[in-house]
Amino acid sequence: MVKRLMFEKPLGMRDTLPFFYNQKSKARRQLSEAILSYGYSFMDTPLMEYHDTVGKVSATLDQQLFKLLDQQGHTLVLRPDMTAPIARVAASQLKNGEFPLRLAYDGPVFRAQQAEGGKPAQFEQVGTELIGDHSSYGDAEVIALLVDSLKQTGLDNFVITVGHIGYVKAFFSDLLGDDEDTMETLLHYLYRKNYVGFRECVKSLSISEEKKQALLELLSLRGGEEIFEASRSLARNQSCMQAVNELKQLYRLLKVNGVEDYIQFDLNLISHMEYYTGILFEGYAPNLGALLCNGGRYDTLLPSFELNASATGFAVHLERLVEALNDLEDQDERIGIIVDDDSYAKGKRKADQYRKEGHAVLLQHVDQIPDLPAFYAQLANTIDLTQVGGGQDE
Amino acid sequence: MNKRLTIAMPKGRIYEEAAELMKRAGYDLGADLEESRKLILEFPEQNIRVMMAKPMDVVTYVEYGAADLGIAGKDVLLEQDRDVYEVLDLKISPCYVAVAGVPDQPLSRIAPKIATKYPKVASDYFREQGEQIEIIPLNGSIELAPLIGLADRIVDIVSTGRTLKENGLVEYEKIADITSRLIVNPVSYRLKSEEIEHMVTNLSDVMEGIK
Numbered sequence: 112m113v114k115r116l117m118f119e120k121p122l123g124m125r126d127t128l129p130f131f132y133n134q135k136s137k138a139r140r141q142l143s144e145a146i147l148s149y150g151y152s153f154m155d156t157p158l159m160e161y162h163d164t165v166g167k168v169s170a171t172l173d174q175q176l177f178k179l180l181d182q183q184g185h186t187l188v189l190r191p192d193m194t195a196p197i198a199r200v201a202a203s204q205l206k207n208g209e210f211p212l213r214l215a216y217d218g219p220v221f222r223a224q225q226a227e228g229g230k231p232a233q234f235e236q237v238g239t240e241l242i243g244d245h246s247s248y249g250d251a252e253v254i255a256l257l258v259d260s261l262k263q264t265g266l267d268n269f270v271i272t273v274g275h276i277g278y279v280k281a282f283f284s285d286l287l288g289d290d291e292d293t294m295e296t297l298l299h300y301l302y303r304k305n306y307v308g309f310r311e312c313v314k315s316l317s318i319s320e321e322k323k324q325a326l327l328e329l330l331s332l333r334g335g336e337e338i339f340e341a342s343r344s345l346a347r348n349q350s351c352m353q354a355v356n357e358l359k360q361l362y363r364l365l366k367v368n369g370v371e372d373y374i375q376f377d378l379n380l381i382s383h384m385e386y387y388t389g390i391l392f393e394g395y396a397p398n399l400g401a402l403l404c405n406g407g408r409y410d411t412l413l414p415s416f417e418l419n420a421s422a423t424g425f426a427v428h429l430e431r432l433v434e435a436l437n438d439l440e441d442q443d444e445r446i447g448i449i450v451d452d453d454s455y456a457k458g459k460r461k462a463d464q465y466r467k468e469g470h471a472v473l474l475q476h477v478d479q480i481p482d483l484p485a486f487y488a489q490l491a492n493t494i495d496l497t498q499v500g501g502g503q504d505e
Numbered sequence: 506m507n508k509r510l511t512i513a514m515p516k517g518r519i520y521e522e523a524a525e526l527m528k529r530a531g532y533d534l535g536a537d538l539e540e541s542r543k544l545i546l547e548f549p550e551q552n553i554r555v556m557m558a559k560p561m562d563v564v565t566y567v568e569y570g571a572a573d574l575g576i577a578g579k580d581v582l583l584e585q586d587r588d589v590y591e592v593l594d595l596k597i598s599p600c601y602v603a604v605a606g607v608p609d610q611p612l613s614r615i616a617p618k619i620a621t622k623y624p625k626v627a628s629d630y631f632r633e634q635g636e637q638i639e640i641i642p643l644n645g646s647i648e649l650a651p652l653i654g655l656a657d658r659i660v661d662i663v664s665t666g667r668t669l670k671e672n673g674l675v676e677y678e679k680i681a682d683i684t685s686r687l688i689v690n691p692v693s694y695r696l697k698s699e700e701i702e703h704m705v706t707n708l709s710d711v712m713e714g715i716k
Contacts, residue, residue: 308591
């Protein structure tokens with residue numbers, strides 16, 4: 112074992128220094144304002160949960176869970192997302208509440224990462240869950256709220272890509288019958304974003320050329336509303352048609368909400384192998400190498416907590432949002448009052464006066480400032496009471 | 506306004522073939538790019554920027570978004586398991602990953618040792634075969650390992666098979682075919698979709714002999 116040096120932290124853990132903390136608070140506040148304005152209520156759950164309940168049903172891979180043991184030997188997990196804990200609460204304490212439930216959260220989640228830079232193991236998610244509304248109106252509300260809350264933070268050039276897992280699955284079962292292994296393989300290629308592997312796998316199948324062509328056509332089903340026609344002509348069974356109709360209806364509602372400019376469709380989008388059951392989406396912003404936010408409809412999570420309800424929601428990766436906003440302006444609006452022994456009382460009165468007006472004021476004895484020019488430089492405004500008339504009151 | 510694309514190109518063996526392919530697709534990177542020591546080159550008239558990276562690192566640059574696209578070997582993609590779109594098989598520098606060793610030597614029954622540059626590919630393969638092995642990571646001249654008794658087998662890239670032959674080794678099993686792939690960063694794939702689609706179409710036309 113290497114002896115740890117004083118400044119080291121566990122892999123993937125980061126400190127939030129004041130400048131970044133301020134930016135995060137600001138972005139969090141702006142997101143929350145938008146979320147509250149849609150009538151959602153914020154709540155929180157514990158950082159630790161049982162592996163048997165929340166850990167097992169969460170969308171996070173088991174090897175990414177932080178696990179620990181309690182005194183009785185039960186396996187606990189640090190919550191890897193907020194959706195599963197909220198589902199637990201919705202299915203227990205809130206099950207007699209007013210449905211549809213509109214719940215929101217902001218808090219840290221934990222996912223163990225591989226030994227590599229740039230991927231934090233603890234990060235903050237701000238998100239919503241709409242539980243008990245299985246309509247397109249619900250899907251549209253969640254996406255519109257996501258767009259509105261991102262806009263509220265000042266972000267503008269982002270894109271939300273919307274897919275539909277129901278379409279993909281129905282499409283595969285139409286063309287492949289009950290060959291579930293092949294379906295699973297093809298889904299996995301899409302999930303891994305491996306279109307080369309997908310094409311090779313399709314070419315190697317023993318099905319008609321026409322069917323192969325149709326499977327390959329799936330890869331081109333991305334873009335704007337024009338893909339509805341194409342996906343409709345590719346789809347042949349009832350479930351496919353239903354999925355296309357849901358997408359069309361969703362798009363119509365998103366237009367009513369005025370957020371259609373931020374929306375792209377991609378029927379190859381598979382964010383997770385099992386979790387989502389209908390509409391799903393991911394959001395991207397420039398200057399970020401990775402996902403900004405994601406979400407979708409999940410119908411099997413609540414039943415695993417014995418509540419028969421459909422739900423949909425989104426989660427924004429707060430640190431990545433701050434990175435995307437790239438708001439480097441350090442608006443330090445603090446006022447500094449520099450005093451000496453004689454002017455301390457006067458300084459205190461002045462400080463209180465400013466504080467009452469809502470300013471952040473720091474009162475600092477001059478003897479303790481090692482570098483006066485640097486001290487001045489960090490503050491918006493400084494009042495030096497050490498020179499002008501000392502302790503005399505005005 | 507078209508968004509500029511940053512492409513990570515592999516230095517070394519694959520570069521010439523990759524550059525030739527790019528040229529046929531309408532992206533002329535010039536002749537002496539590889540001789541130059543510059544690592545970043547701008548081609549404003551084609552609205553692209555080219556980064557020269559080690560082949561093993563191309564995938565990393567693309568995953569983190571430092572480059573929008575890249576040309577990377579399937580061997581690296583298999584080994585590193587990264588979150589990038591694999592959009593096109595460029596069919597250049599074909600070779601394959603194989604298991605090789607000294608002829609007629611059965612795998613040791615207690616903890617067989619496998620020397621390789623590809624620890625993940627090797628352990629995944631042997632696991633699928635129901636074999637628990639120990640990996641000995643090496644960086645080059647892998648063929649040495651079985652000859653001097655460091656390992657029972659090696660897992661390595663084979664293109665002509667000459668190196669194996671000249672060292673008296675034989676190939677036991679083929680693991681996977683390898684060619685270079687066009688890979689895309691997941692965010693660029695969405696935010697620069699038009700520009701990327703354009704380049705993918707140009708390249709795939711070349712692949713299908715249209716251009």
